[in-house]
Amino acid sequence: MCLFQDLSQYSIAILGAGKIGTAIIKAITGNVKQVIATGRRDETLSRAEELGALALRDNSRAASLADIIIISVKPYHLPRIIKEINGYANGKIVISVVAGVKRDTIARRLPESRVFRAMPNINTVIRMSTTAIVSGDYDAADMAIVESLFRLMGSVYWVPEEWIDTWTGLVGSGPAYLAEIIDGLVLGAVSMGLPRDVVYKAVLDTIKATAELLSRIDRHPAVVRDEVTTPAGTTIHGLKVLESRGIKAALMDIVEASSKRGRELGEEIDRMVDNALRDL
Numbered sequence: 001m002c003l004f005q006d007l008s009q010y011s012i013a014i015l016g017a018g019k020i021g022t023a024i025i026k027a028i029t030g031n032v033k034q035v036i037a038t039g040r041r042d043e044t045l046s047r048a049e050e051l052g053a054l055a056l057r058d059n060s061r062a063a064s065l066a067d068i069i070i071i072s073v074k075p076y077h078l079p080r081i082i083k084e085i086n087g088y089a090n091g092k093i094v095i096s097v098v099a100g101v102k103r104d105t106i107a108r109r110l111p112e113s114r115v116f117r118a119m120p121n122i123n124t125v126i127r128m129s130t131t132a133i134v135s136g137d138y139d140a141a142d143m144a145i146v147e148s149l150f151r152l153m154g155s156v157y158w159v160p161e162e163w164i165d166t167w168t169g170l171v172g173s174g175p176a177y178l179a180e181i182i183d184g185l186v187l188g189a190v191s192m193g194l195p196r197d198v199v200y201k202a203v204l205d206t207i208k209a210t211a212e213l214l215s216r217i218d219r220h221p222a223v224v225r226d227e228v229t230t231p232a233g234t235t236i237h238g239l240k241v242l243e244s245r246g247i248k249a250a251l252m253d254i255v256e257a258s259s260k261r262g263r264e265l266g267e268e269i270d271r272m273v274d275n276a277l278r279d280l
Contacts, residue, residue, distance in 0.1 A: 005148040007032045012149070013066030014038070015059050015081055016073035017048045020097060023124035024070060025051045027153040036062045063088035068149070069113075071096045071106075075269045079276035082109050089113045093142055095149075099168070100269030103134050103161060109277050114142050119164060120153060121172050129154035130171050134161045165266055169258030177254060182207065 010032050014021045017037040029035050029052045037048035038059050045055040056062050063069050063085040069092055073081055078098050085094075090112035096103070103117040116138070120129040131150045135158040143158075150156045159167060182203055189199040214221060229235040242248065 004151065005144045007145070007148055007152075009033055010067045010145070011036060011065060013062040013069045014053070015062060015069065015071050015085070016077070017044050017053070017055070018072065018074075020120060020124060021070075021072035022047060022051070023129075024072065024097075024120075024153065025053050027124065027127050028149065029053070031152055033067075034065075036065055038062045059084040060088050063092075066092065068093045068095070068145070070094075071098055073098060075100055075273055078106075078273050082106065082277060086110065093145065095146060100266040101273050102266075102270050103136065105270055105274050105277070114138070116142075116146050117161070117164075118146070118150060119167060119172065120150065122175050124153045127153055131156050132159045132164060132167045132171065133157070134164065135159060136161075165262040166255070166259040168262040169260075170255050172262075173254075173258045177251070178207075 007028075008031070011034040012028060012032050013036040014024055015038050017025060017039045021037065025035055025037055025048060035051075035053040036056060037045075037051075037053040038056050039045050039048060040057065045057070048055040054065075059081055069085065069089055071078065071081055071094065075098055078096075078101060086109065089110055092113055093116065094106070094110055094113045095116045095118055096106050097118050097120060099119075101117075103115055106117075107113075107115040116136075117134040118131055119133075120131040123129045124131075129150070131154060133146060133150065133156060147156050147158075182200075185203050186196060186200050189203075190196050210224065214224060217223065225235075225239070229239065
């Protein structure tokens with residue numbers, strides 16, 4: 001969407017060095033001027049220090065030292081964080097990766113900041129996240145900085161905020177669904193007498209290669225399916241089982257169910273945070 005920006009001049013504060021926060025530290029360290037991380041537990045602070053970050057307990061101090069602030073905490077901690085950084089975030093880019101909280105809910109309380117909302121997934125831990133960033137009326141230079149920052153963690157998609165619930169149900173929850181599918185394929189091979197350690201790696205290799213193939217040919221998945229399927233062969237017999245069990249419909253249903261639950265949780269969380277911030 002935009003040209004890559006040199007981030008070496010920016011100090012980044014990550015408020016909340018939990019699982020996602022730690023993954024972000026790993027991805028950006030060495031590519032930015034300084035990483036500042038906050039946490040409440042000694043274990044969290046020690047881990048951040050080991051990764052090369054300046055570890056602090058004081059969110060206000062971290063925000064004051066940073067050029068860009070990433071908020072990565074549980075939703076119920078967000079009101080406290082907003083109150084602590086209010087004033088220290090003025091004129092700065094603030095990026096929320098907090099689940100369920102709308103961008104405007106934060107932006108209204110930080111009117112002097114340029115607020116973004118991003119949704120990375122668990123694959124951030126290996127720098128292969130599929131991250132959604134909520135699109136909006138942003139300055140192009142700010143967008144370039146934010147996109148470049150998240151490209152250090154994987155791929156980036158700018159999406160309308162109304163897509164976020166379905167994005168969460170598909171991309172956020174997707175690794176769990178794919179892990180279940182992989183486990184099922186492996187168990188099927190084990191039941192036929194193959195050793196688990198060998199077939200597990202083989203299934204992972206097959207899935208990675210198929211994803212790469214589909215990406216390169218840029219065609220409908222049915223093209224690959226039809227290339228593999230021969231009359232009266234093994235594939236068509238397997239596909240017949242998939243159809244009889246309604247696997248494709250089940251996959252569609254899980255994305256729909258996850259999306260609806262994401263919308264419900266998002267409304268609950270955003271309302272809770274908004275109410276807690278009303279006195280700010």
